[in-house]
Amino acid sequence: MASNPVIRGLYQAANSSASCPALVTTLNGNILVNHSDEQGEILFAPAGDYQFGDAVPGLPVELIFADGSRFIPDDSRLRWQQLGHKPGMIEWLERHWSAVLAATLLVPAFMWLMITQVIPAGSNAVAGLLPDAVAQQLGSQSLAIIDRTYMNPSELSDTEQQAISQRWQHLLTTLNIPPENYRLEFRSWSGGPNAMALPDGTVIVTDSIARLMAQQPEQLDAVLLHEIGHVEHKHSLKILSQTTAMSLMFTMMFGDVEGLGEVLLGAGTSFAQASFSRDMESDADQFAFKELQTIGRTPQDFADAMKTLAQHYQPDAELAAGEEKSLFDYLRSHPATAERIAAAEALAKEMLQ
Amino acid sequence: MSPTELPVPNTAATSTRTATVEFSGQKGEYAKLWLVNLLLSIITLGIYSAWAKVRNNQYLYGHTQIEGHRFQYLAQPMQILRGRIIAVLVFVAYSLASSFNPALAAVMMLALIALFPWLIIQGLKFTLRKSAYRGVRFSFEASYWAIVGYFFLLPLLGMVTFGLAMPWVAQKTQKYLYENATYGGKPFSVPTSAAEYYKAVLMCLGAVVLLMAAIFVIVFTFSMTSVLIGDASNPLTQKGMAGAGMVIGAAVYFFAIYLLSAIYQGVIRNHLFNCLHINGVFHAHSAIRILPFAVLMMSNALLLICTLGLAFPVTVVRKQRFLAAATSFTLEPGIDHLVNTVPETHSAFGEEAAGLFDADLSLT
Numbered sequence: 195m196a197s198n199p200v201i202r203g204l205y206q207a208a209n210s211s212a213s214c215p216a217l218v219t220t221l222n223g224n225i226l227v228n229h230s231d232e233q234g235e236i237l238f239a240p241a242g243d244y245q246f247g248d249a250v251p252g253l254p255v256e257l258i259f260a261d262g263s264r265f266i267p268d269d270s271r272l273r274w275q276q277l278g279h280k281p282g283m284i285e286w287l288e289r290h291w292s293a294v295l296a297a298t299l300l301v302p303a304f305m306w307l308m309i310t311q312v313i314p315a316g317s318n319a320v321a322g323l324l325p326d327a328v329a330q331q332l333g334s335q336s337l338a339i340i341d342r343t344y345m346n347p348s349e350l351s352d353t354e355q356q357a358i359s360q361r362w363q364h365l366l367t368t369l370n371i372p373p374e375n376y377r378l379e380f381r382s383w384s385g386g387p388n389a390m391a392l393p394d395g396t397v398i399v400t401d402s403i404a405r406l407m408a409q410q411p412e413q414l415d416a417v418l419l420h421e422i423g424h425v426e427h428k429h430s431l432k433i434l435s436q437t438t439a440m441s442l443m444f445t446m447m448f449g450d451v452e453g454l455g456e457v458l459l460g461a462g463t464s465f466a467q468a469s470f471s472r473d474m475e476s477d478a479d480q481f482a483f484k485e486l487q488t489i490g491r492t493p494q495d496f497a498d499a500m501k502t503l504a505q506h507y508q509p510d511a512e513l514a515a516g517e518e519k520s521l522f523d524y525l526r527s528h529p530a531t532a533e534r535i536a537a538a539e540a541l542a543k544e545m546l547q
Numbered sequence: 548m549s550p551t552e553l554p555v556p557n558t559a560a561t562s563t564r565t566a567t568v569e570f571s572g573q574k575g576e577y578a579k580l581w582l583v584n585l586l587l588s589i590i591t592l593g594i595y596s597a598w599a600k601v602r603n604n605q606y607l608y609g610h611t612q613i614e615g616h617r618f619q620y621l622a623q624p625m626q627i628l629r630g631r632i633i634a635v636l637v638f639v640a641y642s643l644a645s646s647f648n649p650a651l652a653a654v655m656m657l658a659l660i661a662l663f664p665w666l667i668i669q670g671l672k673f674t675l676r677k678s679a680y681r682g683v684r685f686s687f688e689a690s691y692w693a694i695v696g697y698f699f700l701l702p703l704l705g706m707v708t709f710g711l712a713m714p715w716v717a718q719k720t721q722k723y724l725y726e727n728a729t730y731g732g733k734p735f736s737v738p739t740s741a742a743e744y745y746k747a748v749l750m751c752l753g754a755v756v757l758l759m760a761a762i763f764v765i766v767f768t769f770s771m772t773s774v775l776i777g778d779a780s781n782p783l784t785q786k787g788m789a790g791a792g793m794v795i796g797a798a799v800y801f802f803a804i805y806l807l808s809a810i811y812q813g814v815i816r817n818h819l820f821n822c823l824h825i826n827g828v829f830h831a832h833s834a835i836r837i838l839p840f841a842v843l844m845m846s847n848a849l850l851l852i853c854t855l856g857l858a859f860p861v862t863v864v865r866k867q868r869f870l871a872a873a874t875s876f877t878l879e880p881g882i883d884h885l886v887n888t889v890p891e892t893h894s895a896f897g898e899e900a901a902g903l904f905d906a907d908l909s910l911t
């Protein structure tokens with residue numbers, strides 16, 4: 195290797211503001227720093243005894259010597275190829291619009307992968323690992339909140355309650371579900387016929403759904419099985435960990451971008467949640483279908499229950515497929531009811547053959 | 548070779564001289580850097596944001612020079628990342644606690660509030676210790692209770708006096724913060740006066756009065772014109788006028804906001820910088836002209852709105868250029884003989900804690 199041309203710059207002392215114009219000569223990876231006014235040598239650094247500063251667009255790459263002193267070249271494009279220094283990957287990316295474009299395309303693809311695959315899988319795994327105490331705590335807390343805010347003690351008579359409790363017990367024993375994991379609660383709710391499951395296995399039945407299905411108790415069984423399905427699949431815990439993971443992801447991804455972060459967080463989380471809850475409803479439906487067969491009945495009970503509910507909420511509505519808009523509030527977050535009914539009936543028919 | 552052996556640099560430089568601040572960042576160049584770092588941060592779930600912060604600051608500091616010496620940003624991404632991981636853990640712990648154990652969450656909240664003054668100090672300390680000029684670092688020291696006083700008690704006083712004391716509070720607080728910053732171990736002096744802060748507020752009030760008068764004149768001329776045309780009672784004209792009035796009102800509001808903040812910030816920045824000095828080392832000067840400053844702030848805001856924030860790097864470069872052009876320094880011989888007193892790291896935990904709270908004196 196031959197001697198390279200002289201490089202002009204500034205020699206900056208370590209730990210003091212002293213500096214002077216200097217010239218650097220490189221030879222076989224060794225560096226010689228001289229005063230620019232030919233007053234002699236400042237220092238000699240053998241190969242390996244110095245480091246390169248970070249390469250930043252538009253700025254020179256400094257040489258950093260063992261004692262902390264630095265040589266800062268005047269030429270801001272200098273990247274020290276003559277010393278075998280390779281330009282950094284990051285700086286290359288930062289200098290090219292093509293990198294900006296590629297990354298711009300990569301971001302939505304990456305987010306799609308996270309929202310549809312990674313986060314659901316990850317939070318399902320986490321939900322499985324959470325100790326039982328978490329579900330208990332969450333369940334009793336939600337029940338307390340529900341009681342304080344929008345539900346009242348049941349007005350059903352003891353006989354009405356007992357009739358349902360007996361069928362409930364019967365369901366649990368026939369299905370070999372440990373009864374101590376579950377608890378049936380009755381509440382009066384102005385919102386109308388409904389049932390809901392809490393993470394600790396508490397299933398709430400509203401007075402109006404009990405009365406609505408009093409004459410068709412097998413329909414209420416189907417609804418209860420759907421709710422048990424939610425508990426067995428740990429859906430509440432999954433929703434909790436998915437929501438936490440989603441908001442954490444958006445905060446981490448866009449936390450630094452002011453304004454934009456909040457908008458994306460809101461839109462992304464609600465979009466993802468709508469899709470989670472659709473999947474969970476159909477999981478709970480499948481559970482109900484399967485267990486109805488176990489106890490010797492067919493998914494037709496579930497279809498009938500859905501029809502009864504639909505009739506109640508929207509007596510005039512034609513349950514035409516795809517008519518999601520005309521459907522009732524109660525099922526707003528559920529898959530189109532017509533589809534669920536169709537699925538149940540198709541399975542019931544299959545069984546008859 | 549130790550620094551003491553270094554022959555004194557050229558003799559011409561050890562006299563008192565005036566130097567301008569030069570900012571050499573380019574809009575397109577910085578936009579690419581900013582975007583690539585932003586996108587890398589996004590696809591690494593924010594992990595890269597620690598590196599992104601360092602890259603952005605390296606660019607902005609490195610492109611700022613006085614007398615041909617570039618500023619340096621010396622923080623290590625790993626330090627920032629550790630701080631951010633702690634911040635995320637605290638956030639996760641807090642949100643878990645608030646859904647499972649509200650009492651624990653309340654205790655955590657109280658602890659965070661109690662830590663807040665300390666976090667402000669650590670944040671400022673971190674930013675300043677990682678900033679250097681001519682190989683000499685800045686630093687910051689402050690007492691916990693002083694921060695409590697300046698950030699929590701004095702603002703209360705401001706509220707009790709219906710804001711009358713606020714300019715005085717702002718002056719006291721900024722003076723305290725700047726005078727606890729050091730460069731090469733020497734503290735800054737900032738003999739600001741509260742009168743200037745009141746002057747800035749009065750100028751803002753004056754501007755408000757002038758704007759109101761202007762609006763009145765415009766509205767008056769408008770209605771006179773329509774009366775003269777003679778169809779003021781025509782509902783269509785009325786509708787059109789109401790629409791025009793709304794647009795003009797929004798424009799005036801937009802204009803007023805940036806004009807007022809340009810007046811306040813410009814006056815205060817000029818005053819602060821014209822007071823800022825270290826005896827024998829430097830005196831700072833700032834000569835921001837209010838109207839061009841207001842135009843800059845307004846056009847930057849418009850750029851951000853029209854590009855949904857993507858023009859951010861362009862606005863940063865425009866602002867840095869403007870501020871650099873308005874700033875100069877009288878450098879005294881002492882600047883050539885400073886010794887760095889700040890070691891590479893301070894208390895290990897303090898550096899991480901700085902990540903919880905990004906604080907900046909905004910010296911530029």
Ligand SMILES: [Zn+2]
Pocket residue numbers: 420424475478
């Ligand atoms: Zn359901």
